Amino acid sequence: MEKLxxxxxxxxxxxxxxxxxxxHPSYDSVYCYERLEFLGDVVLDAxxxxxxxxxxxxxxxxxxxxxxxxxxxxxxxxNVGMILKIQEFVRCINQPPKLDNFVEAVIGAIYLDGGWxxxxxxxxxxxLDREMKPISNYKNILFMVAKKCFNSEPVYILVKEEGPxxxxxxxxxxxxxxxxxxxxxxxxxxxxxxxxxxxxxLLKIKKHYPVVRDLLEK
Amino acid sequence: MEKLxxxxxxxxxxxxxxxxxxxHPSYDSVYCYERLEFLGDVVLDAxxxxxxxxxxxxxxxxxxxxxxxxxxxxxxxxNVGMILKIQEFVRCINQPPKLDNFVEAVIGAIYLDGGWxxxxxxxxxxxLDREMKPISNYKNILFMVAKKCFNSEPVYILVKEEGPxxxxxxxxxxxxxxxxxxxxxxxxxxxxxxxxxxxxxLLKIKKHYPVVRDLLEK
Numbered sequence: 001m002e003k004l005x006x007x008x009x010x011x012x013x014x015x016x017x018x019x020x021x022x023x024h025p026s027y028d029s030v031y032c033y034e035r036l037e038f039l040g041d042v043v044l045d046a047x048x049x050x051x052x053x054x055x056x057x058x059x060x061x062x063x064x065x066x067x068x069x070x071x072x073x074x075x076x077x078x079n080v081g082m083i084l085k086i087q088e089f090v091r092c093i094n095q096p097p098k099l100d101n102f103v104e105a106v107i108g109a110i111y112l113d114g115g116w117x118x119x120x121x122x123x124x125x126x127x128l129d130r131e132m133k134p135i136s137n138y139k140n141i142l143f144m145v146a147k148k149c150f151n152s153e154p155v156y157i158l159v160k161e162e163g164p165x166x167x168x169x170x171x172x173x174x175x176x177x178x179x180x181x182x183x184x185x186x187x188x189x190x191x192x193x194x195x196x197x198x199x200x201x202l203l204k205i206k207k208h209y210p211v212v213r214d215l216l217e218k
Numbered sequence: 219m220e221k222l223x224x225x226x227x228x229x230x231x232x233x234x235x236x237x238x239x240x241x242h243p244s245y246d247s248v249y250c251y252e253r254l255e256f257l258g259d260v261v262l263d264a265x266x267x268x269x270x271x272x273x274x275x276x277x278x279x280x281x282x283x284x285x286x287x288x289x290x291x292x293x294x295x296x297n298v299g300m301i302l303k304i305q306e307f308v309r310c311i312n313q314p315p316k317l318d319n320f321v322e323a324v325i326g327a328i329y330l331d332g333g334w335x336x337x338x339x340x341x342x343x344x345x346l347d348r349e350m351k352p353i354s355n356y357k358n359i360l361f362m363v364a365k366k367c368f369n370s371e372p373v374y375i376l377v378k379e380e381g382p383x384x385x386x387x388x389x390x391x392x393x394x395x396x397x398x399x400x401x402x403x404x405x406x407x408x409x410x411x412x413x414x415x416x417x418x419x420l421l422k423i424k425k426h427y428p429v430v431r432d433l434l435e436k
Contacts, residue, residue, distance in 0.1 A: 038267065038282045038283060039268065039271045042263050042266075042268065043268070045260050045264065046261055046264035049257065049260030050257065053253065064256045065256060068260075116334075153376065
């Protein structure tokens with residue numbers, strides 16, 4: 001624990017909180033990370049949101065939303081966990097867990113133990129330290145395009161689901177009824193796979209339908 | 219403005235902020251509520267989340283998530299706006315807007331002007347003042363049931379879309395491929411309509427399949 005405290009740059013008064021944040025329910029179903037993850041999630045969202053709001057005084061709300069996504073999505077947070085080597089401290093039976101939940105739980109624990117300022121310091125040091133690009137919600141954009149240009153809605157089809165529970169791989173296909181172009185996406189969760197498929201379909205539609213290109217470049 | 223300040227119980231140092239929070243982009247596309255809504259959304263989520271976390275020390279994270287939904291969903295926030303009579307102060311051209319966005323923007327404005335404490339006071343007085351029941355995410359539950367009991371996934375079909383842009387009515391149908399039971403839902407947005415359809419289908423499935431009843435009562 002002291003080793004991890006040194007890495008994250010915060011010393012807990014209540015060490016139990018850090019322990020709880022790193023405990024998977026397979027190890028202890030009562031004192032596990034889940035409640036702290038709930039707390040860390042809302043605290044992280046607020047700290048990142050407030051930071052971006054102040055840092056980009058001219059940006060509109062869709063830019064802020066997409067840029068926040070880049071800092072709080074599970075893939076990015078898992079990578080932050082890897083950098084902190086959180087997996088070495090996790091108490092877990094069976095499968096190696098995804099680390100994003102533990103990162104959020106650690107944020108929740110720091111907030112409870114040390115308050116807003118300390119949670120903010122951690123987030124600024126390990127999460128907001130990199131320049132990220134906004135993550136566009138391609139599913140929303142595709143929906144808007146399908147509605148406006150084709151008076152229709154995209155349909156997502158789960159093509160394949162592979163792998164063991166902790167290492168799933170989903171393949172999705174997306175199309176617009178009556179149109180020939182198809183987008184494909186593979187991801188470790190459904191949302192990511194659908195998002196990639198939507199992005200691919202948007203690129204194809206842009207190529208085939210000038211009216212869509214014009215709409216998207218506005 | 220002074221009248222509204224009296225209602226919400228907070229006096230702004232920077233009146234412009236409150237004005238901005240109540241301006242629809244149809245009236246002024248630059249100084250409108252959208253950025254403040256982004257800010258208010260994350261602040262509201264954090265304040266409600268932290269409050270519930272502390273108030274229910276024994277509750278698990280799914281209860282906390284569902285109870286938070288009850289306090290931050292757009293339907294409930296629209297009603298809060300009605301109680302505050304926010305529509306009387308909104309600057310908007312054309313359609314009467316939904317009020318949830320303005321409520322979030324007012325929270326963002328209070329936070330910017332008066333800090334966390336004042337935003338918290340507003341939220342405790344007007345949003346957390348009622349006892350609410352957790353809103354279960356029936357779509358998630360149905361997905362889990364379909365997977366575990368039928369090795370399949372629910373399919374949502376948009377049956378009907380009616381009404382003008384600001385007063386939409388969506389009708390959704392949901393079924394599990396190969397099963398006869400169907401759930402129906404009507405709502406003012408897609409998510410609500412799907413959620414109601416999922417809830418109805420779950421009730422029907424529980425009646426017809428004892429194995430599902432057992433699973434859900436665990």
